[in-house]
Amino acid sequence: MKTLSRKDEIISVAAHLFNEKGYKAVSMRDIATAMDIKAASLYNHISGKQEILSEIILKVAEEFTVGMEKVVSENSSAIKKVEKVIELHIDITVNHSEALAALNNDWMHLEDEDLKAFVKMREDYEENFRSIIKQGIDAGEIKQYHPEVILFSILSTLRTLYLWNQKRGKLDVNILKKDMVSVLIKGIV
Amino acid sequence: MKTLSRKDEIISVAAHLFNEKGYKAVSMRDIATAMDIKAASLYNHISGKQEILSEIILKVAEEFTVGMEKVVSENSSAIKKVEKVIELHIDITVNHSEALAALNNDWMHLEDEDLKAFVKMREDYEENFRSIIKQGIDAGEIKQYHPEVILFSILSTLRTLYLWNQKRGKLDVNILKKDMVSVLIKGIV
DNA sequence: GTCTATACCGCGATAGAC
DNA sequence: GTCTATCGCGGTATAGAC
Numbered sequence: 368m369k370t371l372s373r374k375d376e377i378i379s380v381a382a383h384l385f386n387e388k389g390y391k392a393v394s395m396r397d398i399a400t401a402m403d404i405k406a407a408s409l410y411n412h413i414s415g416k417q418e419i420l421s422e423i424i425l426k427v428a429e430e431f432t433v434g435m436e437k438v439v440s441e442n443s444s445a446i447k448k449v450e451k452v453i454e455l456h457i458d459i460t461v462n463h464s465e466a467l468a469a470l471n472n473d474w475m476h477l478e479d480e481d482l483k484a485f486v487k488m489r490e491d492y493e494e495n496f497r498s499i500i501k502q503g504i505d506a507g508e509i510k511q512y513h514p515e516v517i518l519f520s521i522l523s524t525l526r527t528l529y530l531w532n533q534k535r536g537k538l539d540v541n542i543l544k545k546d547m548v549s550v551l552i553k554g555i556v
Numbered sequence: 557m558k559t560l561s562r563k564d565e566i567i568s569v570a571a572h573l574f575n576e577k578g579y580k581a582v583s584m585r586d587i588a589t590a591m592d593i594k595a596a597s598l599y600n601h602i603s604g605k606q607e608i609l610s611e612i613i614l615k616v617a618e619e620f621t622v623g624m625e626k627v628v629s630e631n632s633s634a635i636k637k638v639e640k641v642i643e644l645h646i647d648i649t650v651n652h653s654e655a656l657a658a659l660n661n662d663w664m665h666l667e668d669e670d671l672k673a674f675v676k677m678r679e680d681y682e683e684n685f686r687s688i689i690k691q692g693i694d695a696g697e698i699k700q701y702h703p704e705v706i707l708f709s710i711l712s713t714l715r716t717l718y719l720w721n722q723k724r725g726k727l728d729v730n731i732l733k734k735d736m737v738s739v740l741i742k743g744i745v
Numbered sequence: 746g747t748c749t750a751t752a753c754c755g756c757g758a759t760a761g762a763c
Numbered sequence: 764g765t766c767t768a769t770c771g772c773g774g775t776a777t778a779g780a781c
Binding site: 583584585595596599604605 | 773774775776777778
């Protein structure tokens with residue numbers, strides 16, 4: 368456990384506030400007040416509000432990218448890969464719950480380069496997931512529904528997991544993984 | 557097809573912009589410009605920005621409330637009720653896609669009375685859905701997973717359906733209903 | 746019903762003292 | 764590294780002419 372640099376502290380406090388009210392509704396003064404300093408002092412550690420947002424979003428977006436690449440490169444069945452993706456989301460959600468709020472809701476407020484980088488990562492991620500599902504359907508492991516319906520229903524559940532995780536105080540991670548994998552893959556009937 | 561009043565037009569244009577950038581990132585000037593008038597002119601039709609937001613959100617929230625009450629009062633199996641809830645979400649999504657963006661992302665910017673009313677409606681809605689699922693488990697119609705996991709995975713898919721509906725140009729509603737019901741209830745394997 | 750003009754405020758950001 | 768003071772901008776909203 369290393370201590371947070373002042374910059375990391377700003378990012379952490381900002382992520383918490385962005386999670387509650389959204390990027391645009393949180394002012395530099397709000398962030399400073401929460402740290403018991405003045406807004407002007409923030410600028411000794413970060414270049415501006417934009418930098419805070421991109422640090423929060425791109426850092427966790429890269430975790431998804433790396434995790435997905437690892438899953439894709441594995442030598443296992445499609446269903447096993449889907450399970451791994453579900454577990455990847457759960458692990459990241461547990462560790463970066465508040466950053467995921469910004470990633471889901473405020474990515475469109477990124478600028479230029481950062482926006483382009485994020486959109487590309489998200490598209491690649493979805494494309495990788497789509498391929499896994501299609502392989503599963505071709506191999507007869509997954510039922511022949513419209514692949515987009517499957518992709519969407521799983522992904523939207525995983526993407527909003529952070530909301531649910533916050534609301535109902537941390538359920539045990541392993542129980543969550545087990546039930547979530549079952550519900551998403553095997554259905555409820 | 558009745559003509560839109562000027563007020564309805566403002567609400568419609570605002571919903572479109574809120575959907576793209578979020579409530580806080582859209583100014584009264586933005587809304588006015590999109591209507592080819594000046595910002596000051598908006599105030600002859602609405603009391604302020606707040607009123608626009610609550611008209612958008614509360615109108616569609618009431619549709620969910622009414623629809624859910626109808627489902628709950630039906631005399632049918634739990635699974636049949638879950639199917640009806642899924643269809644309710646799909647119908648509302650198709651008709652009010654942009655309002656759902658505000659409902660999902662900007663509800664916290666409602667004020668006082670409106671905020672209270674919205675939160676109550678959402679809690680009641682979730683509680684009704686939870687009861688249906690629990691009844692299904694008790695009756696042996698639904699597998700014995702943690703009810704919250706089932707509730708969450710279905711609801712989060714339905715709540716983000718508006719995003720997907722916008723991205724992949726309107727798929728036929730009936731095909732969507734059929735596959736979505738199957739995927740969510742029967743799973744993918 | 747829309748306009749111009751304007752009041753008033755809070756925003757992000759900077760300069761310079763300590 | 765934090766402060767006070769301040770700049771310039773853009774926000775919501777109102778007043779009053781047309």
